[in-house]
Amino acid sequence: MARIGFIGTGEIAAAMVRGLAGQGHEILVSERNADMAARLATEVAGVRIASNEEVVAGSDTVFLCLLARVAETVLPGLRFREDQAVISVMVDVALARLKALCAPATEISITIPLPPIATGGCPLPVYPASPALEALYGARNMVFAVRDETALNAHFGATALCSPLLEQMLTTATWLAGFTGDADRAEKYVSAVIRGYLPERPxxxxLAEALRNLSTEGGLNATLRTAMAPANADLRSGLDGFRARLGLDRGEA
Known part of the structure; x- marks a missing residue:
C-alpha cells in the first residue's frame, strides 16, 4: 500500500486515480476541481479530498497535474519533503524549474499519461527514471525511461497526433454515414477498422509493415494515401512548430 497525492484533479488526474483503483492505496486528491474530486472520492475506494497542503503532507508520492501557469502560483506555497517522489505530468514546466518549485524533494520526474491509463495499456515515457512510477503503474502499463528531457518533450509533441487523427476518422465516419444513414454504426466501423491494425502489444x-500490407498498387488504400500525400508535409510542419515551445531546437530529428 502506498500514500499517493494528486495536486490538480482534471481528466488526466482522474484517469490516473482510476488506474490505481482496487490496489489498497491511500489516495489524496486536491479540492481544486471540486466536482471531479467528489466523483473520485465516491467512485474509488481509498480516495479522500484534501487541501493542496494536506495532499503534500500526507503523501509519499505526489503527482503534479496542473497547468503550467497555475503551477507557478500553487507550488511555491507547498512544503515538499526531501524523502518524497514528485512526478509531474505538466507540459511547459521544465525539470530544472520543477526542482526549484519542489525543493527540497530531489526524486523528481516528468511523465506523459494518457486517458487509457485508467484501464491499463498506456505508454508512459518518463525522465529521469522513476521507481515510484514503475511501482505504481508498471504492472499494467508500459513505463520506459528516455535518454534526456529533449526526448521526453518530443513525446509530448507526438501525442498531439491524436486530435488530427481522430478528426480524420470522424470525417471518414461522417462520409460513410452519408451513404448508410447510420452515423453510430459508421463511427463504430471506422474505429474498428483502425483498431484492427494496432495490436495489443505493439x-x-x-507501422511500416502495416503500411506495406496496404500498399497494393491501384488499391483503395494506396489511392487515398496518394491523394493525401501533401498532408504528410503539413503534419511534419505542425510537429516542427513545437520545437521552440518544447525545447527541441537541438538539431534535426
Whole structure:
C-alpha cells in the first residue's frame, strides 16, 4: 500500500486515480476541481479530498497535474519533503524549474499519461527514471525511461497526433454515414477498422509493415494515401512548430 497525492484533479488526474483503483492505496486528491474530486472520492475506494497542503503532507508520492501557469502560483506555497517522489505530468514546466518549485524533494520526474491509463495499456515515457512510477503503474502499463528531457518533450509533441487523427476518422465516419444513414454504426466501423491494425502489444516496425500490407498498387488504400500525400508535409510542419515551445531546437530529428 502506498500514500499517493494528486495536486490538480482534471481528466488526466482522474484517469490516473482510476488506474490505481482496487490496489489498497491511500489516495489524496486536491479540492481544486471540486466536482471531479467528489466523483473520485465516491467512485474509488481509498480516495479522500484534501487541501493542496494536506495532499503534500500526507503523501509519499505526489503527482503534479496542473497547468503550467497555475503551477507557478500553487507550488511555491507547498512544503515538499526531501524523502518524497514528485512526478509531474505538466507540459511547459521544465525539470530544472520543477526542482526549484519542489525543493527540497530531489526524486523528481516528468511523465506523459494518457486517458487509457485508467484501464491499463498506456505508454508512459518518463525522465529521469522513476521507481515510484514503475511501482505504481508498471504492472499494467508500459513505463520506459528516455535518454534526456529533449526526448521526453518530443513525446509530448507526438501525442498531439491524436486530435488530427481522430478528426480524420470522424470525417471518414461522417462520409460513410452519408451513404448508410447510420452515423453510430459508421463511427463504430471506422474505429474498428483502425483498431484492427494496432495490436495489443505493439513492436518496432509494426507501422511500416502495416503500411506495406496496404500498399497494393491501384488499391483503395494506396489511392487515398496518394491523394493525401501533401498532408504528410503539413503534419511534419505542425510537429516542427513545437520545437521552440518544447525545447527541441537541438538539431534535426
Amino acid at each position: 513492436e518496432g516496425g509494426m
